Amino acid sequence: MREITIAGAGTSHPTPEVMNALKNSDVIFASPRFMHLIPAGKKIIDIKNYSQFENESGRILFLVSGDPGIFSLLPLIKRKCQNVKVLPGISSLQVIASYAAETWHNAAILSGHGRNINAGHFLNTVERNAKTILFCDSNISPSWACEKLLCLPSVEVFIGCNFGEKNELFLHGHPKEFIYRSFPELSIILIKNNAVYSPEKIFLRDRDFLREKNIVMTNEAVRSVILSRLAVNNNSVLWDIGAGSGSISVCSAHEFPYSDVHAVEHSHEAADLIIRNAAKFHLHNIHVHESRALSVVGELPAPSHVFIGGSDGELPGLLEYISRFHVRVVIACVTLETTNTAYNLLHTWENFEAVQIAVTSSHPLNSSLTLMKANNPVMIFTAEK
Numbered sequence: 001m002r003e004i005t006i007a008g009a010g011t012s013h014p015t016p017e018v019m020n021a022l023k024n025s026d027v028i029f030a031s032p033r034f035m036h037l038i039p040a041g042k043k044i045i046d047i048k049n050y051s052q053f054e055n056e057s058g059r060i061l062f063l064v065s066g067d068p069g070i071f072s073l074l075p076l077i078k079r080k081c082q083n084v085k086v087l088p089g090i091s092s093l094q095v096i097a098s099y100a101a102e103t104w105h106n107a108a109i110l111s112g113h114g115r116n117i118n119a120g121h122f123l124n125t126v127e128r129n130a131k132t133i134l135f136c137d138s139n140i141s142p143s144w145a146c147e148k149l150l151c152l153p154s155v156e157v158f159i160g161c162n163f164g165e166k167n168e169l170f171l172h173g174h175p176k177e178f179i180y181r182s183f184p185e186l187s188i189i190l191i192k193n194n195a196v197y198s199p200e201k202i203f204l205r206d207r208d209f210l211r212e213k214n215i216v217m218t219n220e221a222v223r224s225v226i227l228s229r230l231a232v233n234n235n236s237v238l239w240d241i242g243a244g245s246g247s248i249s250v251c252s253a254h255e256f257p258y259s260d261v262h263a264v265e266h267s268h269e270a271a272d273l274i275i276r277n278a279a280k281f282h283l284h285n286i287h288v289h290e291s292r293a294l295s296v297v298g299e300l301p302a303p304s305h306v307f308i309g310g311s312d313g314e315l316p317g318l319l320e321y322i323s324r325f326h327v328r329v330v331i332a333c334v335t336l337e338t339t340n341t342a343y344n345l346l347h348t349w350e351n352f353e354a355v356q357i358a359v360t361s362s363h364p365l366n367s368s369l370t371l372m373k374a375n376n377p378v379m380i381f382t383a384e385k
Contacts, residue, residue, distance in 0.1 A: 003059045004081050006074050008067040008089020009034050012164035018063075018087050026058035034063050047073070054080065066091035071111045071135060092163050092188045093133055099170050100158040100190050107131035107190070112140025119148045120285030124257035127152060127197045127282055136187040143182070145189050146175035151284075154195035161187045197282045204251050210277050215270050217245035218309065218332070221359045222378050227251055229330045229355075229382045232305050234258040239303045241293045241318065242310025246274030246286075253283045261286045262300050264293050266312070293318055303327050311338075319345050323385050333379040342381050349383035356380070 005025070007018040014022075014037060022028065023039050029047045030038060038044060045052055050073055053060050064072040067089045078084055097104035108129040110117060117140055126132045126149065136142055142159045149155050161169040161184050171178065201208075206220045218226065232238055232252045236259045240249040243263035253261040263286060265271045271290040278286040289296045294314050298321075306322055308315065308331045315331075315338070322329060331346065333339040346352060358377040365371045 002053075002057055002081070003085070004053070004077065004083065005059070005061045005085045005087060006068045006072065006077060007061055007063055007087040008069075008072075008091070009037065009063050009065055010089035010164070011066070011092060011095055012037075014063075014089060015087070018089060021061055021087055022063070024059060025061035027053070027056045027060045028063060029053065029061070030063040031065065034065075037063070050076070053077070064089075066093070070109070071113065071115075092135070092160065092186075095163050096133065096158055096160040096188045096190045099160060100172070100192070102131060102190065102192070104131070104133060107133050109133050109135075111135040112144075113137045115140075118260060118285075120260060120283075120287075121258045123148055123152070123284035124282075126155065126191050126193055127284070128199075128257065130193055130196050132191045132193070134189045134191070136183070136185070136189060138185045141183050142187050142189045143179050145191070146178045149175040149191065150179070152193065152195075155191050155193050158190040158192075159183070159187065160189075199254065199281070202255055204247075204254060204281075206247075209245065209247060209250070210273060210280060211245070212269060212273055215245050215267070215273055217247050219359055219375060219378075220247075221361070222332070222357050222380075223247055223251065225355070225357055226307065226330055226332060226380060227255075229353075229380060230305050230307055231328065232256055232259055236260070236304045237301050238262065239264065239297070239300060239306045239322075241297075241306065241308045242312070243274055243288075244270055244309060246270070246277055246288075248307050248309065249274060249286050250277050250281060250283065253278070253286045254281050257283070257285060259285060260301065262289060262303075263287070264289045264291060264296055264300075266290065266292045294321070297321055306330070308332070315341055316345060323349075326385060328384050329382070331381045333381070334376055339379045342379075346381050346383045349385055352381070352383040354379065354381050 027043045029045050031047050068074045068086050108125050113135045159171040234256045238261045240263045243265040246263050249261050249263040263274050271288050274288050294317050306329045331342045333342050356379050360372045360374045362370050363373045
């Protein structure tokens with residue numbers, strides 16, 4: 001017989017109900033920093049070894065920091081055991097919001113505490129919300145956050161550390177005041193943004209982009225098919241190889257602001273245009289690599305999605321390298337030679353598909369007449385590894 005309780009230690013000051021549950025438990029999973037809360041004579045297991053609870057019986061209690069309802073073991077334990085009792089605690093989120101005299105129900109909440117969060121995800125969240133709360137650790141610290149926030153002039157930060165301890169600390173100010181300061185691992189930061197960016201539209205038209213005459217951009221009708229075939233999401237790592245004007249990168253990053261987009265383009269003028277369009281649409285999740293593709297792909301994070309719009313003869317080498325990943329690949333081809341090469345290299349991959357798009361659009365001939373003008377057909381290959 002096993003009874004499972006997940007209890008919040010709060011900010012080192014548990015509720016009487018939690019203290020009573022600790023007294024009546026047979027086995028307690030807890031962090032070493034909560035040892036002073038546990039009655040003598042109890043069987044204690046480090047909470048890092050939480051999966052061992054399946055080997056235990058009796059009344060089992062998990063003592064988690066803050067409140068079990070936010071960034072805790074609760075979802076993991078419920079996968080193994082549905083009958084779980086939860087005892088709440090005061091979260092550091094509530095404490096920092098109280099210090100800032102702000103509500104937190106309408107804040108974006110992120111955790112860098114033992115979780116992977118990149119700068120693009122963080123900045124896009126901050127810029128699109130009036131309030132963002134970030135749980136920190138030794139790597140994703142308040143100073144890390146403040147350094148990233150320097151590009152957003154209209155933010156102020158509230159920082160809290162070691163809640164409930166003798167060395168409890170609260171700070172408030174501009175991010176530049178804290179970038180060189182050291183903070184303990186138990187820190188949290190609330191960011192107020194006084195200039196929230198709200199995108200006006202999801203689908204970007206050709207006319208929305210900054211353009212340069214000598215830099216080709218994928219036609220928006222073709223681009224919509226490419227994007228639907230790519231099927232990027234907020235968890236994606238996208239490589240846009242031969243990015244050109246960067247329209248695929250920009251549209252992907254714009255629609256999915258928590259994706260991680262890497263635009264690879266060897267032309268300095270085109271790379272600069274991508275940077276300017278990313279800035280226009282307030283996209284912090286685009287990383288521009290001014291390089292030939294094979295020279296830089298080894299330095300990029302493992303992709304989940306790859307679009308190849310231009311390869312400068314490197315397509316065989318690129319696909320050989322990309323094939324080591326579990327990845328979805330889309331290639332757009334205009335010339336017969338590239339179409340032939342791409343087909344021969346890709347058609348044995350899983351879920352191979354090919355579609356040809358021929359776009360004909362209206363153009364005014366004069367003040368009273370309109371002609372339909374055909375563009376070159378584009379072959380689009382899709383496959384997975």
